[in-house]
Amino acid sequence: MLTAIYTAVGELVGQGADKISFPVIAERAGVNPTTLYRRWPDVNALLEDVAIAALTRDGESVPDTGSLEQDLTDWANIIAGDITRPERARYLRAMVAARVDLVTNCAVTDARHEQAAQMTRRASERGEQTPTVQQILDHIVAPLYYNVIFALPLDDDHPRRLVRDVLAMTR
Amino acid sequence: MLTAIYTAVGELVGQGADKISFPVIAERAGVNPTTLYRRWPDVNALLEDVAIAALTRDGESVPDTGSLEQDLTDWANIIAGDITRPERARYLRAMVAARVDLVTNCAVTDARHEQAAQMTRRASERGEQTPTVQQILDHIVAPLYYNVIFALPLDDDHPRRLVRDVLAMTR
Incomplete structure (x- = not known):
């Protein structure tokens, strides 16, 4: 489920979406909006979690x-x-x-x-x-x-x- | 008029306003929303103009x-x-x-x-x-x-x- 949410946010950000709200994300991810309201205090907090996941997941090896x-x-x-x-x-x-x-x-x-x-x-x-x-x-x-x-x-x-x-x- | 618009945006950004739209800015600045639509392609363009004005207006003297x-x-x-x-x-x-x-x-x-x-x-x-x-x-x-x-x-x-x-x- 987390993957679906992160992917939805990634797509919305990637498309330069203007209005990224919990309902919009929930619809795209196919989850209930209350799931989002329960887990994150606001959209910015979710956005930050996604960004951090995206920016650090690579497991880049150090030269x-x-x-x-x-x-x-x-x-x-x-x-x-x-x-x-x-x-x-x-x-x-x-x-x-x-x-x-x-x-x-x-x-x-x-x-x-x-x-x-x-x-x-x-x-x-x-x-x-x-x-x-x-x-x-x-x-x-x-x-x-x-x-x-x-x-x-x-x-x-x-x-x-x-x-x-x-x-x-x-x- | 530009000053009123810039001040309105500054106040909204300063208050951490979530939704900064042309109608919201226009109301705060006491101008007609069409003024904004005519001058800037979108809110982000206006926001950028304001930010640049705010960040460079000081006329800081160089030591x-x-x-x-x-x-x-x-x-x-x-x-x-x-x-x-x-x-x-x-x-x-x-x-x-x-x-x-x-x-x-x-x-x-x-x-x-x-x-x-x-x-x-x-x-x-x-x-x-x-x-x-x-x-x-x-x-x-x-x-x-x-x-x-x-x-x-x-x-x-x-x-x-x-x-x-x-x-x-x-x-």
């Missing part, structure tokens, strides 16, 4: 090439390729639009944090100089998401440039 | 302290202080949520680009090493907006750390 520069470049390219897909970009915008108060944790950020920590841990073990996880989030992840969320074009070389910049900080 | 590090730090703190105000943060999210297709220019980004160019130009004239304008956008502006848009907390020291990072790239 392990033996060089931090290559790992980060591959990783930045995976992220860029993923979030620039029109459907994902729309999800992302719907997700942030649904946020009103400060969040203490964010599934998207948490996943990126964990992946960055894996890569820097391996690099440290190989004796490489590494930026901090926070620097990777600030200087690779943030600019990629910023461009996509603002609907600004992201050129093919952008991920590699960001990696080069963050590594230059540690020298 | 000129005689040191690029201090200029960038002051500037990053101004931006952080500005966009973390709850009303501004809401505007920002409403603006990005209204974007569907890639934009070729963005008033917010353009304004930041011009400010960064001013500061690096002055620093170059003083003989200082400077990052590029794109690096300033990627590594100072993007992480600040990223945190605010994702509703993640931004600590007081964050702007200064970002500036230190971007300057470390040029050494």
Whole structure:
């Protein structure tokens, strides 16, 4: 049932639907609207759950090439390729639009944090100089998401440039 | 009349209004709904115009302290202080949520680009090493907006750390 609901929301968001209400979602998913009212306080909360599920379900594997520069470049390219897909970009915008108060944790950020920590841990073990996880989030992840969320074009070389910049900080 | 419309939208967004439609805005602004239908193709287009006006109207002056590090730090703190105000943060999210297709220019980004160019130009004239304008956008502006848009907390020291990072790239 959850899958039907998430799919319905995904389709509605994907079609750029203007009015996404519990009744509209329920009809599309073939469930009773009361199911939705019981489970989520409002549409935004449901929208956010769907967005997080969509943005983190991939189980992306973290690159392990033996060089931090290559790992980060591959990783930045995976992220860029993923979030620039029109459907994902729309999800992302719907997700942030649904946020009103400060969040203490964010599934998207948490996943990126964990992946960055894996890569820097391996690099440290190989004796490489590494930026901090926070620097990777600030200087690779943030600019990629910023461009996509603002609907600004992201050129093919952008991920590699960001990696080069963050590594230059540690020298 | 434009001011009345923009103020009405600002109030509605500020109150977290769920349904912002042309009739609702028109009633609040005391104008005829046809005025809105004639001027904007849809509510999102109006919302975006308002957001841009709100986010760029300040005519913020660009710091000129005689040191690029201090200029960038002051500037990053101004931006952080500005966009973390709850009303501004809401505007920002409403603006990005209204974007569907890639934009070729963005008033917010353009304004930041011009400010960064001013500061690096002055620093170059003083003989200082400077990052590029794109690096300033990627590594100072993007992480600040990223945190605010994702509703993640931004600590007081964050702007200064970002500036230190971007300057470390040029050494």
